[in-house]
Amino acid sequence: MYAIELKNLTKQYGAERGIIDVNIAIEQGEIFGFIGPNGAGKSTTIRTLLGLIKPTSGSATIFGKNSVQHPEVRKEVGYLPSEVFYYDNMRVVDLLKYSASFYKKDCNKRIQELAKVLDLDLKKKINDLSFGNKKKVGIVQGLLHEPKLIILDEPTSGLDPLMQQRFFELIEAENKKGATVFFSSHILSEVQRLCDRVAFIKKGKIIQLERMSVLKEHSYKRVVIETKTDVDKDVFALDGVSDLKQAGNSVSFIYKGNINVITEKLAQLELINLSVEDPDLEEIFLHYYEKEG
Amino acid sequence: MNMYVHELRSLRKSSFIWAFALVALAALYLSLYPGVAKDVTAFKELISGYPPTVRALLGINLERLSTLLGFYPMVFSFIVLCGAVQSMQLGLSILSKEMSERTADFLLVKPVSRSAIVTSKVFAALTMILLIDIVFFAALIGLLQVIDVGAFDRQLFFLINVTLVFIQLIFFALGLAISVFFRKLKAVLPITLGVVIGFYMLFALFGKDRGELFRFFSPFQYFDVGYILDHGTLEWPYLLATAVVFLVCLVISYLVFTRKDIDAI
Incomplete structure (x- = not known):
């Protein structure tokens, strides 16, 4: 049984695009990254999964169950929305207790623990919290019942780097205990760090779904060279070359394919400098983004 | 149960204010009653100068004016109006505020x-409406002990006041049903006032002239105080219509x- 299974999930808002034919199956215990620019359909996908909006067609299940027909399956779900809003005139601790009351287990100890790790003052009123502190309330609220599935929608916005670090540690610890994590973000480096697999969504469609290790090792290379003389433009007109930039006698591009082909090309040039690096996910993603767009 | 308790908590402040407002309104008007009772003829003369529609609107019956049960409908027409605003606002906001x-x-x-x-939310709202009415009625009884009003039929008095609950139920449910059609409802007060005053104007402008069928579309006419005083009972068809x-x-x-x-936001 998959932790999350989306089958041909489609949501249309009238003539507007929502998401089209999204297919994702997430194994239990996995950390799954969901990457795309703003407005690509990440939140729409998550909201459909949680039953906040209903799909036009297709299906979305959590541990094999539709969350609208079987709301009890949400007991296993912790959700951190991208923007957190709570009942303003409640105290943090009261809100968290209210949240805990839905799960029918004692979460007090857990609340104290999480608040300590995140340095959150439980006695304050929600109203008086800064954006970052509200986000912390969101994190505690999402984790206090030790859910088996954690759904994060742009979780790190508003958190300072130290808190981001602690947050990632929390998520990693939960994952080690067996929790599945569905992590949506447009910041690619954070996904790169945590995830086992990653799906790219763009304009409502999944354009790529790959293992992180494959993605990283797929011999994408960022090549930067400097040459003694100007290089002919057509030299690098090869299959697998993208993001080609040329300024005078310095050239940079991303290469995907057989390394030998490109080293052969480079050998024909008289180089002053050469660097070959693994591009970060951002570059790989932008590469997709440009190609598919 | 947790949601019910949570809702009750979040509603207690506004409900308390409404209950207080209703009691204050009743106290203000009832405090005038001993003076009116003393000089009924002058007051009747003054009131008879009002156009009949206004008199109907305020629930004034000239012959009965000298008794508490004749005077009280004037007060009660304002109470009902407030109750309608309170419950419609509650109905509009209880789901949409999320x-x-x-x-x-x-x-x-x-x-x-x-x-x-x-x-959970509906039950919490109904609990609050009932609580407001109970507090109001208890305070009213207290007021009548303090203010010298003479003897009156307590059962009829109760029957008049009970109609407040029914009017509130109608407007609460109306508000609830309207609210679910909005994606995000922010104009709770304008809609409340628009609908309540709209129905009130319907009642004021057309009164009873339009016949029995028309009355069904005008909730403020469901429970005619004159009928209650004459017959000692509510009109069943309209009680059914309320339901x-x-x-x-x-x-x-x-x-x-x-x-x-x-x-999403």
Whole structure:
């Protein structure tokens, strides 16, 4: 049984695009990254999964169950929305207790623990919290019942780097205990760090779904060279070359394919400098983004 | 149960203020009664100068004016108006506030069905409406001990006041049913005042002239104080109409809210 299974999930808002034919199956215990620019359909996908909006067609299940027909399956779900809003005139601790009351287990100890790790003052009123502190309330609220599935929608916005670090540690610890994590973000480096697999969504469609290790090792290379003389433009007109930039006698591009082909090309040039690096996910993603767009 | 308690808590302050307002309003008007009773003829003369529609609107019956039960409908017509505003506002906001205050992402992903959410909220709202009315009625009885009003038929007096609950039920349910059709309802007060005053104008402008069928569309005319005083009972068809309006609105609310898309911010 998959932790999350989306089958041909489609949501249309009238003539507007929502998401089209999204297919994702997430194994239990996995950390799954969901990457795309703003407005690509990440939140729409998550909201459909949680039953906040209903799909036009297709299906979305959590541990094999539709969350609208079987709301009890949400007991296993912790959700951190991208923007957190709570009942303003409640105290943090009261809100968290209210949240805990839905799960029918004692979460007090857990609340104290999480608040300590995140340095959150439980006695304050929600109203008086800064954006970052509200986000912390969101994190505690999402984790206090030790859910088996954690759904994060742009979780790190508003958190300072130290808190981001602690947050990632929390998520990693939960994952080690067996929790599945569905992590949506447009910041690619954070996904790169945590995830086992990653799906790219763009304009409502999944354009790529790959293992992180494959993605990283797929011999994408960022090549930067400097040459003694100007290089002919057509030299690098090869299959697998993208993001080609040329300024005078310095050239940079991303290469995907057989390394030998490109080293052969480079050998024909008289180089002053050469660097070959693994591009970060951002570059790989932008590469997709440009190609598919 | 947790949702019910949570709602009660979040409603207690506003409900207290409404109850206080109703009591204050009644106290203000009733304090005038001993003076009126002393000089009935002058007061009758003054009131008879009002156009008949205004008199009907205020529930004034010239012959009865000298008794408490004749005078009280004047007070009560304002109480009912306030009660309608209070309950409609409550109906409009109790579900929609989760969307307008953006807390839906919290509540609606909890392991409870949407119909359970509606049920808890409706029960909490009805509890508050009843509490307001009980407090109001108790305070009213207290007031009548303090103010010298002479003897009056307590059963009839109770019957008049009970109609407040029915009017509130109608407007609460109406508000609830209207609210579920909005994606994000922010203009709670304008809609409340528009609808309540709209119905009140319907009552004021057309009165009873339009016949029995028309009365069904004008909730403020469901419970005619004159009829209650003459017959010692409520009019059953309109009591039934109250139940029908209430139930139909509730069913609409459930059906629409459980199927509704909760859009991101």
